Amino acid sequence: MTDESSFDTVCLVGIGHICASLAVALRRNGLARRLVALEIDPEARRVALEMGLVDEATDDPARAVPGAGLVVVGVPVGAMEQVGAVIGPHLTAGTIVTDTGSVKQAVVRDLGPHIPDGVHFIPGHPIAGTEHSGPSSAVDGLFVGRWQILTPVPGTDEAALERLSEMWRRIGSDVEIMDPQHHDKVLAITSHLPHLIAYTIVGTASDLEGHLQHEVIKFSASGFRDFTRIAASDPVMWRDVFLSNREAVLEVIQRFTEDLTALQRAIRWGEGETLQQKFTETRAIRRAIIDARQA
Amino acid sequence: MTDESSFDTVCLVGIGHICASLAVALRRNGLARRLVALEIDPEARRVALEMGLVDEATDDPARAVPGAGLVVVGVPVGAMEQVGAVIGPHLTAGTIVTDTGSVKQAVVRDLGPHIPDGVHFIPGHPIAGTEHSGPSSAVDGLFVGRWQILTPVPGTDEAALERLSEMWRRIGSDVEIMDPQHHDKVLAITSHLPHLIAYTIVGTASDLEGHLQHEVIKFSASGFRDFTRIAASDPVMWRDVFLSNREAVLEVIQRFTEDLTALQRAIRWGEGETLQQKFTETRAIRRAIIDARQA
Incomplete structure (x- = not known):
């Protein structure tokens, strides 16, 4: 059989x-x-x-x-x-x-x-x-x-x-x-952090005053809506992911926050070259994903 | 004519x-x-x-x-x-x-x-x-x-x-x-913040050691790749957006960071109910976008 x-x-x-x-x-x-x-x-x-x-x-x-x-x-x-x-x-x-x-x-x-x-x-x-x-x-x-x-x-x-x-x-x-440990480290970056960030940004928008929230939905095609898809994932499943991969997730949040703070500082001080250079580097990653047929 | x-x-x-x-x-x-x-x-x-x-x-x-x-x-x-x-x-x-x-x-x-x-x-x-x-x-x-x-x-x-x-x-x-001011405030949330976050997270990944970066690309379908598309947007255009809408962008980064810190804390202290509740709220926003035919 x-x-x-x-x-x-x-x-x-x-x-x-x-x-x-x-x-x-x-x-x-x-x-x-x-x-x-x-x-x-x-x-x-x-x-x-x-x-x-x-x-x-x-x-x-x-x-x-x-x-x-x-x-x-x-x-x-x-x-x-x-x-x-x-x-x-x-x-x-x-x-x-x-x-x-x-x-x-x-x-x-x-x-x-x-x-x-x-x-x-x-x-x-x-x-x-x-x-x-x-x-x-x-x-x-x-x-x-x-x-x-x-x-x-x-x-x-x-x-x-x-x-x-x-x-x-x-x-x-x-x-x-x-091995399981390596899996959890890689997925913390590729999956757990992106989901947490998506949940956060959609949450930030959902805390806005009513009229502004209405407009966020209306004009979501300008970038926001890409985040809402993954922020619609199962809440219990994701609660458990974050609680059970805590150490690896906290580590990548820390890296992410440092990087965001650096960009925030560059915006505040008008450092155009820093921004442009960072935004150029990220294009290469997209190309690599397309080349790996994972896009 | x-x-x-x-x-x-x-x-x-x-x-x-x-x-x-x-x-x-x-x-x-x-x-x-x-x-x-x-x-x-x-x-x-x-x-x-x-x-x-x-x-x-x-x-x-x-x-x-x-x-x-x-x-x-x-x-x-x-x-x-x-x-x-x-x-x-x-x-x-x-x-x-x-x-x-x-x-x-x-x-x-x-x-x-x-x-x-x-x-x-x-x-x-x-x-x-x-x-x-x-x-x-x-x-x-x-x-x-x-x-x-x-x-x-x-x-x-x-x-x-x-x-x-x-x-x-x-x-x-x-x-x-x-009016122009209101536009800049709404778009800071729906577009400028999502792009900055996407650039940041893809940048965080591109700073990883070589072998880990290779795996991030390989397993990008688990969430990461959704961010790489918008992080492949024109670097000069986006440099200019952040520099010229500085005040509104810095304001929404601040809100976002507060919300991320709250989730980070909930993960660290194992507060499952807080996470589940937040992740449930964000589903409603996705539904509203689908209803508004902007998905």
């Missing part, structure tokens, strides 16, 4: 934006015979079934977990410990457990201890997603051409790692292996 | 991204019989002629300006004073002079004194554009469904204002009348 990369049964724990999109990808690529959602929200279960994303949706781990060759945990990072306690007793030897969390050290710390011996625990993070939430926001092809970072812990079974990697490659992702 | 909103000859001063896109729009909508570019860069003149954007391109104001019913100044705000000195002596009574600058008080201050009596000076700002520069980046339809802000000074001729407004409406823009 299974080959190198496909699974008989895949259990998706939390059928939100990412796991719902993964369900679509697994079906489209023939990588799972049967999909089961373990989900505490009855409305999300109803939507997932109605959309045909999964074959079964239940809040009972004893029904969902045993017999699954792959379990994908797609819940906010702050819920990993609790999910681990719920699914751990039902996991059987040989199963691969992965996750989709945006922080990896915290997942290793919180989910890891609940994984029994003989179960292959391979934390992961797909660099894909939109600002939308819930199973109804599933996107066909979400992972195609995107990176899938896997952060195996020491002693991980090579065959299990290769099997999971091959699954993601068949979905259309490029797989990158990284 | 002309009706309410069309012109016999339109002179575009500086044939960059905005004026080149305007040339396309004027032609497409039959709003100008003849288009002349006044441009000091020989390469930009060559491209503009080769693309058929204009009928004539010259660096001689005595050829370009006299006889134009409309003169549109599309140069960085810091060059307005110099352009005023160059075109002023060639302007004739009845001509309408407008501009496309992102700051309006500075344009009134620097360009205004060069406009002779009898010439109608109506500063403007199209809320449209991409991160690209130069005439080759002209976009057909750039202004359709976007706002055109006009900031007439006291005593502006009503007929001239209506004629210019009607031209923009025929191009497909919605016209908003505003």
